[in-house]
Amino acid sequence: MDLSSLNPAQSRAVMAVEGPILVLAGAGSGKTRVLTHRIASLIETHDIFPSNILAITFTNKAANEMRERIEHLIGPVSQQMWVGTFHAICVRILRRDGDRIGFGNDFVIYDTADQKALLKVCYKELGIDDKRQPLKSTQYKISNAKNDMLTPEGYEKEFGGDFTERDFIKLYKRYQEKIKQNQAMDFDDLLLNTLLLFKEAPDVLAGYQQRFRYIHVDEYQDTNRAQYLLIKALAGKHHNLFVVGDGDQSIYKWRGADIRNIREFELDYPGAQLIKLEQNYRSTQYILDLANSVIKQNPNRKDKVLWTDRGKGQKAKYYKAYDERDEANFVVRQIKRLVREEGYRYKDFAILYRTNAQSRAFEDLLIVEQVAYKVVGGLKFYERKEIKDILAYLKLVVNPQDDVSFQRVINEPKRSIGGKSIEKLQMYAQERGLSLLEACGEPEAMALLSGKARQGAEAFYQIIGALKAKVDTAFVSTIFDDLMAQTGLITLYEQERTIEADARIDNIYEFKSVIDAFEQRNEAPNLRDFLAETTLRSDQDSIEDTDDSILLMTIHASKGLEFPVVFLVGLEENLFPSFRAADDPEALEEERRLCYVGITRAENMLVISHAMNRTQYGRYEARFPSVFLTEMDTACIDGIDPAGVEMPHKEKPKQSYFSIGKSSVAASKLVPKPMKPTEAAQTGSVENIDFVYKPGAKVMHKVFGSGMIISVNGSILTIAFDNKGIKKLDADIAPLKPIG
DNA sequence: TAATGTGCAATTTTT
DNA sequence: TTGCACATTA
Numbered sequence: 068m069d070l071s072s073l074n075p076a077q078s079r080a081v082m083a084v085e086g087p088i089l090v091l092a093g094a095g096s097g098k099t100r101v102l103t104h105r106i107a108s109l110i111e112t113h114d115i116f117p118s119n120i121l122a123i124t125f126t127n128k129a130a131n132e133m134r135e136r137i138e139h140l141i142g143p144v145s146q147q148m149w150v151g152t153f154h155a156i157c158v159r160i161l162r163r164d165g166d167r168i169g170f171g172n173d174f175v176i177y178d179t180a181d182q183k184a185l186l187k188v189c190y191k192e193l194g195i196d197d198k199r200q201p202l203k204s205t206q207y208k209i210s211n212a213k214n215d216m217l218t219p220e221g222y223e224k225e226f227g228g229d230f231t232e233r234d235f236i237k238l239y240k241r242y243q244e245k246i247k248q249n250q251a252m253d254f255d256d257l258l259l260n261t262l263l264l265f266k267e268a269p270d271v272l273a274g275y276q277q278r279f280r281y282i283h284v285d286e287y288q289d290t291n292r293a294q295y296l297l298i299k300a301l302a303g304k305h306h307n308l309f310v311v312g313d314g315d316q317s318i319y320k321w322r323g324a325d326i327r328n329i330r331e332f333e334l335d336y337p338g339a340q341l342i343k344l345e346q347n348y349r350s351t352q353y354i355l356d357l358a359n360s361v362i363k364q365n366p367n368r369k370d371k372v373l374w375t376d377r378g379k380g381q382k383a384k385y386y387k388a389y390d391e392r393d394e395a396n397f398v399v400r401q402i403k404r405l406v407r408e409e410g411y412r413y414k415d416f417a418i419l420y421r422t423n424a425q426s427r428a429f430e431d432l433l434i435v436e437q438v439a440y441k442v443v444g445g446l447k448f449y450e451r452k453e454i455k456d457i458l459a460y461l462k463l464v465v466n467p468q469d470d471v472s473f474q475r476v477i478n479e480p481k482r483s484i485g486g487k488s489i490e491k492l493q494m495y496a497q498e499r500g501l502s503l504l505e506a507c508g509e510p511e512a513m514a515l516l517s518g519k520a521r522q523g524a525e526a527f528y529q530i531i532g533a534l535k536a537k538v539d540t541a542f543v544s545t546i547f548d549d550l551m552a553q554t555g556l557i558t559l560y561e562q563e564r565t566i567e568a569d570a571r572i573d574n575i576y577e578f579k580s581v582i583d584a585f586e587q588r589n590e591a592p593n594l595r596d597f598l599a600e601t602t603l604r605s606d607q608d609s610i611e612d613t614d615d616s617i618l619l620m621t622i623h624a625s626k627g628l629e630f631p632v633v634f635l636v637g638l639e640e641n642l643f644p645s646f647r648a649a650d651d652p653e654a655l656e657e658e659r660r661l662c663y664v665g666i667t668r669a670e671n672m673l674v675i676s677h678a679m680n681r682t683q684y685g686r687y688e689a690r691f692p693s694v695f696l697t698e699m700d701t702a703c704i705d706g707i708d709p710a711g712v713e714m715p716h717k718e719k720p721k722q723s724y725f726s727i728g729k730s731s732v733a734a735s736k737l738v739p740k741p742m743k744p745t746e747a748a749q750t751g752s753v754e755n756i757d758f759v760y761k762p763g764a765k766v767m768h769k770v771f772g773s774g775m776i777i778s779v780n781g782s783i784l785t786i787a788f789d790n791k792g793i794k795k796l797d798a799d800i801a802p803l804k805p806i807g
Numbered sequence: 808t809a810a811t812g813t814g815c816a817a818t819t820t821t822t
Numbered sequence: 823t824t825g826c827a828c829a830t831t832a
Binding site for chain 2: 124125126127128129152153154155176178179253254255257258286289318319321322324421422423424444447478481483484485486487488519520602603604608621622623624626627642645646647648657661683684
């Protein structure tokens with residue numbers, strides 16, 4: 068094994084073989100390199116069988132990359148290793164041994180949309196009002212409960228005494244009954260059920276413990292409790308556990324990640340070796356110093372200071388934009404300039420923001436400017452309606468018990484089967500313990516339906532049946548083609564002749580190519596595995612750098628990626644950090660880590676910006692610069708004016724009070740002070756506001772058009788509109804603009 | 808049953 | 823502003 072390409076810390080990590088090992092890997096410090104070399108060295112130098120090695124990641128992309136890189140190092144013997152995401156590994160275990168706790172191996176996987184659909188049914192059956200117990204929060208609570216290894220029964224034991232939990236417990240119970248009945252598992256079930264399996268069948272666990280003598284976990288800081296326990300169980304015999312992570316990049320607490328897992332690793336695994344990787348190979352020193360200056364504001368972190376031998380590089384650039392359009396303008400101008408003058412390609416740039424909605428201003432401009440760009444995230448490919456519909460059909464083919472998928476597509480395309488017909492079917496099915504699809508196979512049930520609905524249901528049953536007959540022998544692509552022919556989905560979209568329908572057709576063909584790729588990749592491709600793989604796949608997995616486009620994404624989505632030039636935009640209070648972190652120190656720390664992640668994506672150049680005004684939820688508001696700007700070491704930034712970064716007052720108003728249109732004050736002026744328009748009206752002397760609501764002034768209203776103010780009473784304006792008569796409007800909320 | 812309107816809320820989303 | 827979940831109507 069050639070270790071000459073590794074630095075001392077990296078070699079130490081690679082050469083540490085036995086026992087628990089914690090590698091604290093700063094951003095860009097070559098952790099994948101360490102992981103792959105360590106695994107290769109286990110096999111090559113220490114003669115460990117590949118089949119004794121397990122490597123777990125969070126994304127398929129990371130798993131594939133790791134597998135490829137190891138294969139590159141040691142060749143195809145690496146195929147024997149288990150490399151995969153937590154969820155994929157659990158699927159594999161459950162398919163093999165799930166029968167020990169009563170699961171068949173043909174279960175389907177429900178994503179969050181399926182989960183939501185199933186929960187809706189539970190609400191309905193139990194007569195629980197989703198206004199009192201919002202569905203979103205139920206979904207969230209179920210997920211949390213499962214991540215904490217609390218089954219409905221366990222949850223009831225713990226919280227049953229609390230009457231406010233009664234509805235939730237009922238919902239959780241019913242949901243769990245139904246998901247089992249449907250032979251489905253949600254994402255969290257995959258972990259939970261694996262843990263239950265290990266608990267119920269110790270011999271099964273012992274088998275895996277024996278097999279996985281060397282266990283590796285990437286991004287350990289992002290593990291939740293269930294994942295933590297899973298690792299703990301598997302490593303319980305040999306204790307050869309090698310985890311890599313960075314507490315400073317823990318940005319998924321809200322998804323259940325427990326940063327204590329990494330912070331307390333040495334307590335959980337006594338005698339653990341600790342290795343810090345602090346040399347960074349990605350960024351220049353100015354960028355790292357800037358990142359360090361921000362992250363060091365977080366208390367309770369393991370101290371770690373990134374350094375590089377790449378040289379100082381250039382300072383970060385700073386831009387204070389007038390509003391989000393100005394910000395976009397600046398960014399796009401800079402990109403074009405760098406492409407023109409410094410030989411950059413468009414794919415060298417990433418625009419990173421806190422919320423998806425921020426992509427809009429950039430997209431609007433990039434379209435006009437005809438610059439190629441790609442937005443990562445937003446509506447995901449596999450969440451698109453047409454794709455989900457096809458997936459539901461296919462799931463139903465694999466698993467006739469899947470009532471959620473049945474309900475999704477029974478009337479897609481239209482088969483004249485509405486709520487009433489489904490209710491009849493449900494009634495019938497429930498009485499006899501059948502699934503909805505099975506009910507459609509019973510003449511007795513069909514007799515309950517009206518003519519049209521009956522024909523539709525029978526046709527539907529035929530289609531699924533015909534596909535099912537082929538499922539074990541035909542290619543997935545053949546089943547797909549049959550499905551399209553039988554349902555006429557493509558044809559129907561073609562007949563619509565709208566842009567949306569055309570896009571859907573494109574997506575369907577794209578989906579076909581996903582199937583083709585799956586078949587080429589696998590020796591024995593089958594529909595069941597295709598569905599699992601598809602459901603467990605994310606958009607992140609499909610980021611390619613093949614075409615020359617600017618990438619736009621949230622900072623979350625950028626984790627693990629790197630770009631020559633990064634624009635970190637929207638550094639404003641209540642946006643980044645999010646308003647939800649306002650009075651929660653821990654949440655603020657997580658936002659700060661997110662900021663750290665954003666900064667450390669940059670290789671050569673970092674540009675940070677914020678806007679003084681921003682349209683959000685249709686309101687144009689003044690903004691404060693982010694607290695993170697004040698934390699940044701100004702020695703690492705060009706063009707920042709420390710005096711210009713004026714922080715909010717202690718008791719800053721909850722909302723900004725600007726609702727007036729654009730002011731003519733130059734963008735270079737100081738941050739606007741918040742002031743109510745009504746106050747402005749009274750003092751009439753605020754330089755940031757060049758318009759004062761007073762009788763006689765002309766205004767333009769979004770809906771009512773132009774008019775003249777008759778009187779002002781506090782924030783209530785009485786306005787005579789030219790065409791719509793006299794109205795009383797609140798200056799704080801009405802979409803008003805001054806004219807003239 | 809299907810199509811259209813209305814009110815409400817509004818991070819991040821590795822699986 | 824956008825997206826959705828629902829309620830109403832044709």
